[in-house]
Amino acid sequence: MRPTPAEIVEGLEYNLRADLIPELQSPWAKRIAGNMLWALEHLKQRLEQEHALAVEENADLRGVLAAATAARGEGGTLADALASLDLTPGEAREWPAAEELTAENARLRTVVDGIVEAFPAERDATAEALWREILGYIARQTERDGTLIEVNPG
Amino acid sequence: MEPDTIERLPEILRSYLSEHLPNARNVSIHNVSRSPGGNSRSMWFFDADWEGEAPIAKQLMFRANESTCFRDEEASLEKEYRVFRALQDTPVPVPANYWYERDPSWAGEDFVIRERVEGDTNFRDLPPTSQQAILDHFVEILAAQHNLDWEAMGLSFLGAPQDGPECARMVVERWERATKRELLEPQPVMTATMAWLKRNLPTEVDRIVLGQGQVGPGQVLFRDDRVVASLDWESAFIGDPMSDLAYLDFMVRPLVGDEVVEGLITRYGELSGIPIRRDNMRFYTVFQSYWAVSACLAAVNRFATGEMRKTQTLVLGMAAPRSFLRRMERIVREDAA
Numbered sequence A: 001m002r003p004t005p006a007e008i009v010e011g012l013e014y015n016l017r018a019d020l021i022p023e024l025q026s027p028w029a030k031r032i033a034g035n036m037l038w039a040l041e042h043l044k045q046r047l048e049q050e051h052a053l054a055v056e057e058n059a060d061l062r063g064v065l066a067a068a069t070a071a072r073g074e075g076g077t078l079a080d081a082l083a084s085l086d087l088t089p090g091e092a093r094e095w096p097a098a099e100e101l102t103a104e105n106a107r108l109r110t111v112v113d114g115i116v117e118a119f120p121a122e123r124d125a126t127a128e129a130l131w132r133e134i135l136g137y138i139a140r141q142t143e144r145d146g147t148l149i150e151v152n153p154g
Numbered sequence B: 001m002e003p004d005t006i007e008r009l010p011e012i013l014r015s016y017l018s019e020h021l022p023n024a025r026n027v028s029i030h031n032v033s034r035s036p037g038g039n040s041r042s043m044w045f046f047d048a049d050w051e052g053e054a055p056i057a058k059q060l061m062f063r064a065n066e067s068t069c070f071r072d073e074e075a076s077l078e079k080e081y082r083v084f085r086a087l088q089d090t091p092v093p094v095p096a097n098y099w100y101e102r103d104p105s106w107a108g109e110d111f112v113i114r115e116r117v118e119g120d121t122n123f124r125d126l127p128p129t130s131q132q133a134i135l136d137h138f139v140e141i142l143a144a145q146h147n148l149d150w151e152a153m154g155l156s157f158l159g160a161p162q163d164g165p166e167c168a169r170m171v172v173e174r175w176e177r178a179t180k181r182e183l184l185e186p187q188p189v190m191t192a193t194m195a196w197l198k199r200n201l202p203t204e205v206d207r208i209v210l211g212q213g214q215v216g217p218g219q220v221l222f223r224d225d226r227v228v229a230s231l232d233w234e235s236a237f238i239g240d241p242m243s244d245l246a247y248l249d250f251m252v253r254p255l256v257g258d259e260v261v262e263g264l265i266t267r268y269g270e271l272s273g274i275p276i277r278r279d280n281m282r283f284y285t286v287f288q289s290y291w292a293v294s295a296c297l298a299a300v301n302r303f304a305t306g307e308m309r310k311t312q313t314l315v316l317g318m319a320a321p322r323s324f325l326r327r328m329e330r331i332v333r334e335d336a337a
Helices: A005-023 A027-073 A076-081 A098-118 A125-149 B003-020 B077-087 B128-145 B164-182 B188-199 B241-256 B258-272 B278-305 B311-318 B322-336
Strands: B024-034 B041-052 B059-067 B097-101 B111-115 B209-211 B220-223 B226-230 B237-239
Touching (some): A005 A027, A027 A076, A027 A098, A027 A125, A027 B311, A076 A125, A098 A125, A098 B188, A125 B188, A125 B322, B003 B024, B003 B097, B003 B111, B077 B097, B128 B220, B128 B241, B128 B258, B164 B188, B164 B237, B164 B278, B188 B278, B188 B322, B209 B241, B241 B258
Antiparallel strands (some): B059 B111, B097 B111, B209 B237
8 A cells, every 4th residue: 555654654754854853852852852763763674674674584594403412413412412302394374463473472582592502512523613604603693683773864 | 640630730740749848838830841851650840839948949850650661560659769869969860850759649649859950951953072071070970979878878679689690590581571571472582682681691790879760861851061961770670790891882983983882991990990791791781682672562552452552652562662673682692694
């Protein structure tokens, strides 16, 4: 439907900037108006990008689980530590609803959390490689979150 | 605070001061305005006037317990008040704190009334010479703070570690609990950082001190290139002095550069007599980032669950932790490379 939600948000941002903020007198009120602008811009970014970013993150998490499964197959202390974890990556549906994506994301993140918590204190080369894989996911996820949060409302 | 309490605040303050200043008559309240500074607790500036004698300043602040990001378990208003009182008349300049009130019949929640000191907080826009002068003075204060006898000052209630290794272990355990309590969804970055912290706990601590937690520009008022008041004590702790030094380092290095920061660290070591432990500083750079993100998780929790659905809570919870998150993620990843 037109206007899109993002276009409506842009209209709200315009009125805040052009009509309301110039009329505000107190520093506190100006600060809160700035917060509202940030929240609107964040909302717009989520409307436009959140779904795609969640699909990307879930694929990334499945990659970590695949690496953990392979590492477990090599035996050793890491395999013992991960023995009780369900590392099933699950299947990515082609057109997932938002609720499905969120639920799947929570499940996958919980498994990755479990891997991190179970990690053995003594790490051999296989464990170090998996650890770097996990940190790689975390770095990419920090970037993905940043595109929604590090917004400049002008 | 509730909107009707905010509307009644001038009358609440007039009644409160009238009751607590027995030798003051005809108390009046003027210029009540919301402070735009600070991210955690709500604050109002106000001026008071009266006839007769009263042992307090006439420029005051009302600080409400309502917090966007802290829970009482980690950082209560009462704890902060007690630290401020203990620091009165020490080399650490602090505003006078007059009353901590826990009777909810006044304003619906706990609050503190304290002196309002004149000064600026906008360090970023100062010329380099002023920045250097303020930091030089601040390091003198930090060294003096780390030499205070916190036991004699009655500050053991903050939680005193028994020995060096316990300094880091105590704060890590405290903030791991807080993080688990506040998380609404799994955050592998927090879990991985906690794993890193537990693997890198410092064991060598040369002196167990009163730490401030959040340190440096933004937490102090300055005037004429001198620090006139240290404002933020809600994160105070007893522990490793390298924690404060690490916080100061990562807050000011991007503003004043490596050379100035290294000079400050050397000067701190000379003034305090405490050896600089770089490994401890690195640990606390990650830890301080972890707890800052953790505190912001409480703001996200409060907003999402409806406990405090205000945009200042949302923005603090989501936007404020970004630089901390990036810093801790980078260091944890560097160590695995």
